[in-house]
Amino acid sequence: MKTLEIPLQSLIQGNWFKLICGASFQDLPTIRSLAIAYSLAGADCIDVAADSAVINAVKEGLNIAKKLKLEAKKKGFNKYNLPWLMVSLNDGEDPHFRKAEFNPLLCPKNCPRPCEKICPANAINHNGVIDEKCYGCGRCIPICPLNLIETRSYVSSINGILPLIKELKIDAIEIHTQVGHEDDFKRLWQGLTPIISSLKLLAISCQDHENVIEYLNNLYTIISPLNCALIWQTDGRPMSGDIGIGTTHPAIKMAEKAILNKIPGFIQLAGGTNQYTVKKLKEKHLIRENLLLENIDYYQLAKTNFPYIAGVAYGSYARSLLIPLLEQLETTEKSIYLEENDDLLWHSVKIASDLVNQIKKKRLD
Numbered sequence: 001m002k003t004l005e006i007p008l009q010s011l012i013q014g015n016w017f018k019l020i021c022g023a024s025f026q027d028l029p030t031i032r033s034l035a036i037a038y039s040l041a042g043a044d045c046i047d048v049a050a051d052s053a054v055i056n057a058v059k060e061g062l063n064i065a066k067k068l069k070l071e072a073k074k075k076g077f078n079k080y081n082l083p084w085l086m087v088s089l090n091d092g093e094d095p096h097f098r099k100a101e102f103n104p105l106l107c108p109k110n111c112p113r114p115c116e117k118i119c120p121a122n123a124i125n126h127n128g129v130i131d132e133k134c135y136g137c138g139r140c141i142p143i144c145p146l147n148l149i150e151t152r153s154y155v156s157s158i159n160g161i162l163p164l165i166k167e168l169k170i171d172a173i174e175i176h177t178q179v180g181h182e183d184d185f186k187r188l189w190q191g192l193t194p195i196i197s198s199l200k201l202l203a204i205s206c207q208d209h210e211n212v213i214e215y216l217n218n219l220y221t222i223i224s225p226l227n228c229a230l231i232w233q234t235d236g237r238p239m240s241g242d243i244g245i246g247t248t249h250p251a252i253k254m255a256e257k258a259i260l261n262k263i264p265g266f267i268q269l270a271g272g273t274n275q276y277t278v279k280k281l282k283e284k285h286l287i288r289e290n291l292l293l294e295n296i297d298y299y300q301l302a303k304t305n306f307p308y309i310a311g312v313a314y315g316s317y318a319r320s321l322l323i324p325l326l327e328q329l330e331t332t333e334k335s336i337y338l339e340e341n342d343d344l345l346w347h348s349v350k351i352a353s354d355l356v357n358q359i360k361k362k363r364l365d
């Protein structure tokens, strides 16, 4: 029997955890540290911008985590497995693929700077928006009393992405799409032909819509036959998990719809996921319980449809848990590297583990 890799086993067991660094987030030191902490905590996948500097920062973080895995085990963190590396692409306009910008010279001196206060990524200062820190959440836009803040959107370029995926040995890609983008999706998919056979996983991320089931079925026809695992990411309320516990509901609602309509593939939540998500999934019996781990033919199971969710992806919430700690690296006298600050490192891994364990230890108490 062929043994499947741990991330694929996690999908089948329904305890897959994905860290979303952000399709537009390019703050390299933070991304490197997030990769260290969440991979030591047992993340199955890390999803990042299709940018070589970002990918290399994650790879560096993953190498460091690998070296620390025995030490982590001694400290009781024993879930480390090399996570799959995923890059996100878009087939058209999408809020994940944009940056905010404004001209700071136009700001009145007495402005109380609500934009700066609301930004979850600390991406705004007196010089405007720090491009690499902005991940496009859009919260600053309506809050400016002078409407000075605009966004700059972009669409993934196939020519730039293909060599990245090949040369940097990317495990998985995620395509962000929306109902109505069928032709754009088809174009992007055709452009990806040269690398599709090398993928371990394809994820398709879409927001809810009255015609979403028909749309996902059409996409399934376009991508078939597919020789790797497939995730449908139900993108509830994008980039909002750190706002409040209620943001988790739209992703769950869409996942229920996808499960009810037997969309072929794994269903995974994102967009508004937070500390409340797993609890809510348990209450709704959408989490798989009691899967015996011995004598399983994972290879057969991977081709089956399941009446439960395969896992959860966390973005802004997972990052917001660690950012206050990681910011201390900028001011500490010791070192700017997480692995050289014992207290911050293991405190970060503990916080990350508490979140990862919500889905990994999912049985009802």
Ligand code: SF4
Pocket: 099, 100, 118, 119, 120, 121, 122, 123, 124, 129, 133, 134, 135, 136, 137, 138, 139, 140, 141
């Ligand atoms: S609030 Fe969101 S969109 Fe605005 S600068 Fe911060 S991260 Fe970017």
Ligand code: SF4
Pocket: 102, 104, 106, 107, 108, 111, 112, 113, 114, 115, 116, 143, 144, 145, 146, 147, 148, 149
């Ligand atoms: S809220 Fe608007 S005017 Fe005030 S600092 Fe921010 S961008 Fe400038």
